[in-house]
Amino acid sequence: MSADLRPSAATRGRRPRSSVRQDWALSGALLLLLAFSLGSLSVLLTGGAWWLPPLLIAGLVLAAAGVVRVARPGRVLPLIAGAAALVCGLTLVFAGDTALLGLVPLEGSFERAGELVREGRISIAEQAAPADVTTGISFLVALALGFLALAADTFAFPLRAPALTAVPALALMAVPVVVRPGDFDAVFFVLTAATYLALLQLQRRRREPVRAFALGASALVLAFVLPGAVPSPSAAGGPGASGAASIGINPVIDLGQDLRRPNSTLAFTYTTSSTEAVYFKLTTLTRFSGDRWEPLQVQTQLENTVVEFADPPGLTDAVARTEVSTTVEIGDLAARWLPVPYPTTSIEGLEGSWFWERDGLAVRTPDANARRQLYTVSSLSLRPTEEQLDAAPSVSTPPQLTAVPDNLPENIAATAVEVTRDADTDYDRAVALQSFFTDGEFRYSEEAPVDGEFDGTGMDAVSEFLEVRSGYCVHFASAMAVMSRTLEIPARVVVGFQPGQPQFRDGEFSHFEVTTHDLHAWPELYFEGVGWVRFEPTPGRGDRPDYRAETTPDDPSTPEVDESQPTAQPTTAPTRAPVELPEDEATAGAPLGGGADASGPLLGAGILLGAVALLLVPAGTRVVRRRRRLRNVRSGAEPATAAWTETLDTARDLGIPIRSTETARVAAGRIAQGLPPDAQDAVSRLRQSVEAESYASTRVAPSPEDVDAVRDALSRLRGLGERLLAFLAPRSLLLMLPGSRD
Numbered sequence: 001m002s003a004d005l006r007p008s009a010a011t012r013g014r015r016p017r018s019s020v021r022q023d024w025a026l027s028g029a030l031l032l033l034l035a036f037s038l039g040s041l042s043v044l045l046t047g048g049a050w051w052l053p054p055l056l057i058a059g060l061v062l063a064a065a066g067v068v069r070v071a072r073p074g075r076v077l078p079l080i081a082g083a084a085a086l087v088c089g090l091t092l093v094f095a096g097d098t099a100l101l102g103l104v105p106l107e108g109s110f111e112r113a114g115e116l117v118r119e120g121r122i123s124i125a126e127q128a129a130p131a132d133v134t135t136g137i138s139f140l141v142a143l144a145l146g147f148l149a150l151a152a153d154t155f156a157f158p159l160r161a162p163a164l165t166a167v168p169a170l171a172l173m174a175v176p177v178v179v180r181p182g183d184f185d186a187v188f189f190v191l192t193a194a195t196y197l198a199l200l201q202l203q204r205r206r207r208e209p210v211r212a213f214a215l216g217a218s219a220l221v222l223a224f225v226l227p228g229a230v231p232s233p234s235a236a237g238g239p240g241a242s243g244a245a246s247i248g249i250n251p252v253i254d255l256g257q258d259l260r261r262p263n264s265t266l267a268f269t270y271t272t273s274s275t276e277a278v279y280f281k282l283t284t285l286t287r288f289s290g291d292r293w294e295p296l297q298v299q300t301q302l303e304n305t306v307v308e309f310a311d312p313p314g315l316t317d318a319v320a321r322t323e324v325s326t327t328v329e330i331g332d333l334a335a336r337w338l339p340v341p342y343p344t345t346s347i348e349g350l351e352g353s354w355f356w357e358r359d360g361l362a363v364r365t366p367d368a369n370a371r372r373q374l375y376t377v378s379s380l381s382l383r384p385t386e387e388q389l390d391a392a393p394s395v396s397t398p399p400q401l402t403a404v405p406d407n408l409p410e411n412i413a414a415t416a417v418e419v420t421r422d423a424d425t426d427y428d429r430a431v432a433l434q435s436f437f438t439d440g441e442f443r444y445s446e447e448a449p450v451d452g453e454f455d456g457t458g459m460d461a462v463s464e465f466l467e468v469r470s471g472y473c474v475h476f477a478s479a480m481a482v483m484s485r486t487l488e489i490p491a492r493v494v495v496g497f498q499p500g501q502p503q504f505r506d507g508e509f510s511h512f513e514v515t516t517h518d519l520h521a522w523p524e525l526y527f528e529g530v531g532w533v534r535f536e537p538t539p540g541r542g543d544r545p546d547y548r549a550e551t552t553p554d555d556p557s558t559p560e561v562d563e564s565q566p567t568a569q570p571t572t573a574p575t576r577a578p579v580e581l582p583e584d585e586a587t588a589g590a591p592l593g594g595g596a597d598a599s600g601p602l603l604g605a606g607i608l609l610g611a612v613a614l615l616l617v618p619a620g621t622r623v624v625r626r627r628r629r630l631r632n633v634r635s636g637a638e639p640a641t642a643a644w645t646e647t648l649d650t651a652r653d654l655g656i657p658i659r660s661t662e663t664a665r666v667a668a669g670r671i672a673q674g675l676p677p678d679a680q681d682a683v684s685r686l687r688q689s690v691e692a693e694s695y696a697s698t699r700v701a702p703s704p705e706d707v708d709a710v711r712d713a714l715s716r717l718r719g720l721g722e723r724l725l726a727f728l729a730p731r732s733l734l735l736m737l738p739g740s741r742d
Contacts, residue, residue, distance in 0.1 A: 496520060
């Protein structure tokens with residue numbers, strides 16, 4: 001073999017190295033690509049600095065891989081360096097106090113990582129977009145971006161396939177498309193596409209603007225078409241979908257989706273000493289922005305222990321009350337908000353750190369979970385009289401309790417005024433509003449808002465709901481609360497559960513069961529001296545409170561007791577023992593908030609198998625092509641061409657640069673370099689057979705054994721990592737792309 005055909009040291013089974021400056025420019029372009037792709041998540045996450053930790057981690061990964069690549073070129077070592085930088089970077093940012101020198105992870109660091117993963121999963125499950133970025137969510141985003149940075153670096157350098165760097169970018173940009181199809185950030189998409197086109201040019205020796213433009217245009221078309229082709233989450237919901245995925249920070253957003261699921265899920269069971277229906281509050285939505293109802297931003301206040309609660313706002317001793325004890329056993333309700341009656345006075349038996357919020361006395365946790373909790377709640381059953389409610393004075397309350405947007409649709413306030421024109425007091429107005437919704441003109445429907453495209457809690461949805469007069473609890477609660485505010489009555493929306501259904505065993509009452517179909521929203525209105533009072537404007541749902549009930553006549557034989565007044569003494573209704581949930585009942589159905597259910601392991605296994613199958617698609621395609629060619633070698637019309645093409649693709653997969661413009665003799669010289677003599681002879685025979693088939697009248701039959709011998713010899717010259725890359729991501733498949741060149 002002539003010396004002029006011998007490949008240079010730079011091409012002996014390795015990627016041809018560009019200059020150091022070009023490598024660093026490409027790494028910078030990768031970081032910019034990931035940064036702009038990450039920006040597309042801004043429609044899902046609130047705050048201005050949540051992107052800093054993920055970008056820091058991605059930058060460390062790319063920098064570590066780049067430094068090692070300059071010092072010692074190769075495929076495996078830069079990948080290892082990038083993975084190490086990912087682990088150390090996450091440790092530094094999120095668990096520095098548990099690590100050696102704040103950088104090297106120890107056992108406590110991995111425990112912290114597990115806690116952050118759990119915290120992040122719960123936060124994602126609880127919150128509706130746009131979500132507040134907790135430490136757990138930040139950790140998950142940083143972890144994901146670090147892995148995507150590793151993948152992008154691998155595509156751009158070891159595989160020399162910069163076109164595949166679009167995969168990590170599209171993985172990020174697909175998230176908002178699926179979660180919120182209507183909120184697509186075109187600015188970040190254009191920036192990402194432009195960076196991607198520039199990145200393609202950086203990796204190429206020859207500029208190919210036509211091809212780059214074609215790839216970029218195809219990506220643009222795909223990205224703009226994809227949102228319309230992907231079903232929205234609500235459309236995808238079905239029997240197997242996870243239920244109540246957004247219980248927590250803003251659960252009202254997806255409550256309708258949960259109610260529409262055909263299969264309900266057991267949320268919790270309870271027993272109670274109350275003789276009246278017990279509503280369970282999860283959270284209170286006080287702030288109305290015009291677009292949605294939201295809770296106030298509450299900081300963790302662990303000093304507000306659940307051992308003793310503060311007095312309910314506005315409640316005085318003049319209001320009759322009964323002490324109630326309720327024992328609750330949670331099923332698979334994976335949420336940070338705890339279902340409790342209002343107003344709660346104390347809780348016993350909870351595991352983890354829990355605190356109550358001053359705004360609505362809702363109970364939440366910074367790091368625990370409601371799932372599988374067993375606790376006993378002491379609460380008050382309040383019985384204000386009509387006189388107390390009518391006499392409630394108008395007082396100065398925080399502006400946010402009566403605030404409505406300046407551009408509120410006119411029909412909302414006008415309807416409120418019309419409905420309450422004959423009312424004299426705020427309580428009369430509240431009762432008139434409640435009756436307006438429940439006296440027959442409005443219809444309960446979980447589908448009408450979806451069909452009419454007003455499924456939400458904002459002022460436009462309320463305005464449309466008042467015209468259509470059909471919706472579900474979210475619309476009734478939001479409408480009554482907003483209309484009350486236009487009348488200067490403080491109002492808010494509560495999300496929680498209805499009382500559920502009584503269960504019997506052997507003909508005897510056993511306990512109440514509450515399912516996802518009992519999820520509910522209702523308004524609370526504020527009356528000074530009484531506090532927050534529940535109303536029920538949703539027809540056919542829940543228990544409608546009636547504070548105008550007739551009083552008991554005073555018994556003249558007991559002048560020391562006025563029986564006409566409600567008693568403030570506790571009732572003697574027995575407290576029933578807590579019910580142990582059977583294992584099959586406790587895990588039946590889809591979970592709340594993403595908690596594990598009976599189908600969880602199967603779903604996880606299915607996702608894992610799907611990911612593995614997707615990973616093996618290129619390898620499977622390559623195996624099929626190889627077998628088809630070997631069949632042609634044995635019995636095809638052009639056996640030598642098939643054998644030679646397979647040999648060339650094997651060399652390409654293993655990192656030997658083979659160009660389609662090279663002659664068979666030049667390519668054979670590249671392939672045979674470094675092979676043992678018998679393998680070099682096999683390369684020579686394959687080259688002679690394809691030359692004879694192409695140019696000579698006498699053909700030389702190729703041997704499938706020669707093809708296998710060359711393949712085995714080339715593989716033995718490569719390390720395990722290179723062989724694995726060749727199998728999982730064969731470069732020869734890139735030639736299948738339209739317009740591809742070597």
